[in-house]
Amino acid sequence: xxxxxxxxxxxxxxxxxxxxxxxxxxxxxxxxxxxxxxxxxxxxxxxxxxxxxxxxxxxxxxxxxxxxxxxxxxxxxxxxxxxxxxxxxxxxxxxxxxxxxxxxxxxxxxxxxxxxxxxxxxxxxxxxxxxxxxxxxxxxxxxxxxxxxxxxxxxxxxxxxxxxxxxxxxxxxxxxxxxxxxxxxxxxxxxxxxxxxxxxxxxxxxxxxxxxxxxxxxxxxxxxxxxxxxxxxxxxxxxxxxxxxxxxxxxxxxxxxxxxxxx
Ligand SMILES: [Mg+2]
Numbered sequence: 001x002x003x004x005x006x007x008x009x010x011x012x013x014x015x016x017x018x019x020x021x022x023x024x025x026x027x028x029x030x031x032x033x034x035x036x037x038x039x040x041x042x043x044x045x046x047x048x049x050x051x052x053x054x055x056x057x058x059x060x061x062x063x064x065x066x067x068x069x070x071x072x073x074x075x076x077x078x079x080x081x082x083x084x085x086x087x088x089x090x091x092x093x094x095x096x097x098x099x100x101x102x103x104x105x106x107x108x109x110x111x112x113x114x115x116x117x118x119x120x121x122x123x124x125x126x127x128x129x130x131x132x133x134x135x136x137x138x139x140x141x142x143x144x145x146x147x148x149x150x151x152x153x154x155x156x157x158x159x160x161x162x163x164x165x166x167x168x169x170x171x172x173x174x175x176x177x178x179x180x181x182x183x184x185x186x187x188x189x190x191x192x193x194x195x196x197x198x199x200x201x202x203x204x205x206x207x208x209x210x211x212x213x214x215x216x217x218x219x220x221x222x223x224x225x226x227x228x229x230x231x232x233x234x235x236x237x238x239x240x241x242x243x244x245x246x247x248x249x250x251x252x253x254x255x256x257x258x259x260x261x262x263x
Contacts, residue, residue: 010179010182010185011171011173011174011179011182012171012173013170013171013182014168014169014170014171014172015151015152015168015170017149017183017186018120018147018149020186020187020190021118021120021196022190022194023194024116024117024118024196025116025117025196025197025257025260026115026117026196026197026198026199026253026256026257026260027117027118027120027187027196027197027198027199028112028117028118028119028120028199028200028201028253029119029120029122029180029183029184029198029199029200029201029210029214030119030120030121030122030200030201030202031121031122031123031180031201031202031203031204031206031207031210032121032122032123032125032130032148032150033123033124033125033204033206034203034204034220034222035102035201035202035203035207035220036101036102036105036121036201036246037099037100037101037102037133038099038100038101038102038103039099039100040204041095041099041125041129041130041133042074042077042078042124042125043056044095044098044099045077045078045081045091045094045095046077046078046080046081048094049081049084049086049090049091049094050077050078050080050081050083050084050086051076051077051080055080056077059073059076059077060073060205063205064205064228069175069176069177070124070175070176070177070205070206071169071172071174071175071176071177072175074124074167074177075166075167075177078166078167079166082164082165082166085163087159087161087162087163087165088128088153088155088161088162088163088165089160089161089162090161091129092128092129092132093132095129095132095133096132096133096135096136099133099136100137101137101138102245102246103245103246103247104245104246104247104248104249104250105137105245105246106137106138107246107247107250108246108247108249108250108253109138109142111250111253111254112253115257117253117257118147119146120146120147120148120149120183121146121147121148121149121150122149122150122180122183122200122210123148123149123150123151123178123206124150124151124176124177124178124180124206125150125151126150126151126152126153126167126168127148127150127151127152127153128152128153129153130148130150131143131144131148134146149170149178149183150170150178151167151168151169151170151177151178152167152168152170153165153166153167153168154166154167154168174209176206176208176209178206179209180202180206180207180209180210181209181210181212181213183210184198184200184210184213184214185213188213188214188215197215197216197256197260198213198214198215198216199214199215199216199217199218199253199256200213200214200216200217200218201218201219201220201249202217202218202219202220202229203219203220203222203227203228203229203230204228204229205228205229205232207229208228208229208232211229211232211233211236211238211240212236212238216241216256217233217238217239217240217241218240218241218242218243218249218252219233219240219241219242219243220242220243220244220245221242221243221244222244223244230242
């Protein structure tokens, strides 16, 4: 099989996928860190509990200049947190106390719920920490049930607080660790009468694998910079809309929904 840059051979997944939402007009897939949250929780954990900002920035630079893969660079960051003696439970609490939701996300979440639009979180982070932070920010039922397609944590000892842990990648054979295109392609490959319009939200390097695949791409711009996805899309000529928080997005998606109803 030849490698197609748009639909490369799917990497094998070590983790299950949630069932597809069928019969929907729209499906929203969104990055978590720096998109639904105001800052990247893994960067924050590395900066405050692990190797620190300087080491983390150096690794980010190595990833951007392709000296290292996202998968291997990110593992080094998480290993520095474990090496400093921080258990997984401690990391969860640290993130719950410090990570905030985009100020417009709850409005967008409620808009999607009212319009029968599923939201799926597609992340290069770890599911248990994402759910821990969500439980702070969304109604309990939503925090427990919103589908998350991400990596996972692997516990390497039997202590209740999980002193020794590591990241378990969904796609260990991919340099991304988690190839986000694999969350969108099952929707865009459905037969026309079942295929929803796909809308993807992202901000950073980990979203490059998804950028070309969704019908509509929204790229978040952050005032403190690190707008890597915007730079990538501009360079590659990938059509996208920019936004600063999710309240910008509600009227745009509302218009798409209205248009689809009258079509
Ligand atoms: Mg991100």
